[in-house]
Amino acid sequence: MGRQGRKRYLVGPVSELAPGQSRKFMLRIAGVDEECFLINVDGRLHAYVNRCRHIPLPMDWVDNQFFTEDCSYLMCQTHGALFVPETGECVAGPGNSCGKRLFRVPLEVEGGLIYALPPAVAPEPGLEPS
Numbered sequence: 001m002g003r004q005g006r007k008r009y010l011v012g013p014v015s016e017l018a019p020g021q022s023r024k025f026m027l028r029i030a031g032v033d034e035e036c037f038l039i040n041v042d043g044r045l046h047a048y049v050n051r052c053r054h055i056p057l058p059m060d061w062v063d064n065q066f067f068t069e070d071c072s073y074l075m076c077q078t079h080g081a082l083f084v085p086e087t088g089e090c091v092a093g094p095g096n097s098c099g100k101r102l103f104r105v106p107l108e109v110e111g112g113l114i115y116a117l118p119p120a121v122a123p124e125p126g127l128e129p130s
Ligand code: FES
Pocket: 052, 053, 054, 055, 056, 057, 076, 077, 078, 079, 080, 081, 093, 094
């Protein structure tokens, strides 16, 4: 159980995720196994469901590639939508993706280990931020 009294899932040690790196993991959300990804942004950790806000496709058709080359943004590999890593907000992209956010996965860090907490609400149909 996590500090919030919810079941949590071990993602991995903090020491294995350097700034600018990402790591995918599976998380059961509202009874459905969802692929998610964890990122390290200058030492701060964030996690999101691996699903673009343009079309609900995985962000990384090149496996585990989420950051732009300069690590300024997360980029969907399908049509190039850009997301702010710290907030998950889409700031450039096709269709009506701008202004929408990736579906955040809450994290806890304890004893050098990263845990993910399943959001209480499933990411479909709205993919609204938690
Ligand atoms: S599916 Fe991500 S930009 Fe189109």
